[in-house]
Amino acid sequence: MDYLWTPWRYHYVRQAGPEQGCLFCEVLKRNQDAETLIFFRGRYNFILLNRYPYTTGHSMVAPYEHVAELDQAAQETLAEMIHLCQRLQRVLAAEYKAEGYNLGMNLGRVAGAGVAGHLHMHVLPRWGGDTSFMTTVGETRLEPEDLGTTYGKLRSHFEK
Ligand SMILES: [Zn+2]
Numbered sequence: 001m002d003y004l005w006t007p008w009r010y011h012y013v014r015q016a017g018p019e020q021g022c023l024f025c026e027v028l029k030r031n032q033d034a035e036t037l038i039f040f041r042g043r044y045n046f047i048l049l050n051r052y053p054y055t056t057g058h059s060m061v062a063p064y065e066h067v068a069e070l071d072q073a074a075q076e077t078l079a080e081m082i083h084l085c086q087r088l089q090r091v092l093a094a095e096y097k098a099e100g101y102n103l104g105m106n107l108g109r110v111a112g113a114g115v116a117g118h119l120h121m122h123v124l125p126r127w128g129g130d131t132s133f134m135t136t137v138g139e140t141r142l143e144p145e146d147l148g149t150t151y152g153k154l155r156s157h158f159e160k
Helices: 009-015 023-030 075-096 133-138 147-159
Strands: 038-041 045-049 059-063 100-104 121-126
Touching (some): 059 075
Antiparallel strands (some): 038 045
8 A cells, every 4th residue: 555645634623624725925924033933035936944844854945925826926936946955955964964855836725735725845864763553553753853943953054
């Protein structure tokens, strides 16, 4: 049997129902980046930490514009999105000695998107042995670092 690997899905499916509005547009509007875990604002995209990380440093790159589909996004937005993924990968390598990465998008609720109306790319650092029995079976994640600490580290790298 094959399993689709969508660890970020579970919490968002529970917490962000379609009636609740768009998480990404809301955090942008609030303009309280430390609280909403936005650690970088680019020209067309911003980067924030996932509040329910699968691994330490689990981030999301999203455009400012509320677009649901890849073909609705402007070329320069997509180019910057990939460029920011590249920077993020360098930062995660430097700060956390990541050994591998998962990058992915879930387009549409049926594909597992918790926030289905707003494009976002997940970037997850990985290390050997980071998928434990607790994670895969128990839906419980063991995070060695609190979000505030991760936020401070990643933000300082992007300020350079
Ligand atoms: Zn939105």
